[in-house]
Amino acid sequence: MPTTSVFGAQWGDEGKGKLIDRMARDADVIVRYQGGANAGHTVVVGGEKYVLHLIPSGILHPGKLNVIGNGVAVDPLKFLEEIEGLRKRGLHVDGTGLKLSSSAHVIFEHHRLIDQLSERWRGEGRIGTTGRGIGPCYADKAARTGLRVSDLLDNDYCRSRLRAALAEKNALIEKVHGEAPLDLEGQLDRYTALAERLRPFVCDTGALVRKAYKAGKRILFEGAQGAMLDIDAGTYPFVTSSNTGANGIPAGALFPARHIERVIGIAKAYCTRVGEGPFPSEQLNEIGERIRKQGNEYGSTTGRPRRCGWFDAVAVRYALEISGADGWIVTNLDVLSGFETVQVATRYKSGGGERRDWPADLPRFAGLEPVFQSFPGWSEDITQVRKYAELPASARAYVEALEREVGAPILMLSVGPERDQVIDRGL
Ligand code: GDP
Ligand code: IMO
Ligand code: MG
Secondary structure (H helix, E strand, O other): OOOOOEEEOOOOOHHHHHHHHHHOOOOOOEEEEEEEEEEEEEEOOOOOOEEEOOOOOOOOOOOOEEEEOOEEEEEEHHHHHHHHHHHHOOOOOOOOEEEEOOOOOEOHHHHHHHHHHHHHHHHOOOOOOOOOOHHHHHHHHOOOOOOHHHHHHHHHHHHHHHHHHHHHHHHHHHHEEEEOOOOOHHHHHHHHHHHHHHHHHHOOOHHHHHHHHOOOOOEEEEEEOOHHOOOOOOOOOOOOOOOOOHHHHHHHHOOHHHHEEEEEEEEEEEEEOOOOOOOOOEEEOOOHHHHHHHHHOEOOOOOOOOOOEEEHHHHHHHHHHHHOOEEHHHHHHHHHOOOEEEEEEEEEOOOEEEEOOOOOOOHHOOOOOEEEEEEEOOOOOOOOOHHHHHHHHHHHHHHHHHHHHHOOOOOEEOOOOOOOOOOEEOO
């Protein structure tokens, strides 16, 4: 496998975890480069379900190197909790197979608290964040007031920086939000103690990954969230705070862009979104409810019901274009079994005209309406199908319509949550 980037091409939860786990068989190194524990990547192996938040989805394969890069916002509590959870289930996780960047920014309790308080402050204008402290942590990174993992490991330095940071955050918590400030000494003791437990995992992951590349190792970059939640390319301000596609790799893993040899987007056969913000093909009706029910569409991190709608070819076309994808993978095709007709938004109507390209300024396109094309559905259970030719003819026609509309080859189809529920088209 060449150096490969796998990213979400919709609004997250496309099935990245499942596909990364599957593709990790043929990789040596699996790297997360952005986001944090806002992600929830589900992997199902032999009926056992694992939901990974910070740890790369290659962790279920023994002998692989799993890397959390410098661009990830790391909550030490969540990181350690996740390791413990995996160990309890019999997995061997230690500093040999899992590495944490010394340059990754740390999410503290005040980040989580301020994330939640800011959402409350925004009221109707809320983003619907996961409340995991992602935005406030990346804001501190950009403001140069954050602390990195290496800072946490240096006890004296950490205490002085955290003391200074908390003084300001506590003023915000108390004076703006009217809540009780965090106990400064308690926080200092807690995080300096946590630092010791991180130490065995910490290294310069950028150097490690570049060295692995030079040694001919096969590297798989695991995106979190999705292109439409990307801070630059997505539906701002209803986005997350990082670059989610292949565009996030050079900065978030300190790995050269020109060495990313293959780029693959992942999209569901329909579309979902959690949280607020534009979603042109959303079905606020019994169709949306049926998709949610058949797809069990509830958030892996927060348990929130996901908003559901038909496949949006305009959005996926755009997502693949900005990351320069070689091809893409369609997941959850099985969920559409039983619909009499299935639909695809192929273009948008706005201001008397029609467009096939993504409107960069979407929230300002009042009255924008998707134009749907209908296709005959199929009633067969396709979860046991492993060969493309064995899919019902109307399912194949649907897949080929998606391929045509998006304009990039569909490399694989996923027909169930299990690792082996995949149809490889051999492209
Ligand atoms: P991620 O964040 O992109 O890794 O996706 P999530 O894990 O948040 O959500 C995807 C959900 O769909 C999980 O519950 C998966 O187990 C499940 N899933 C993945 N692929 C398929 C598929 O092809 N069919 C079905 N029915 N479920 C799938
Ligand atoms: P995975 O990796 C779906 C959404 C939140 C909210 C917005 C900002 O599992 O696909 P944040 O907490 O990041 O500040 O929230 O982004 N969001 C996700 N939606 N899947 C995710 O991750 C998400 N991570 C964040 O719901 O709308
Ligand atoms: Mg998810």
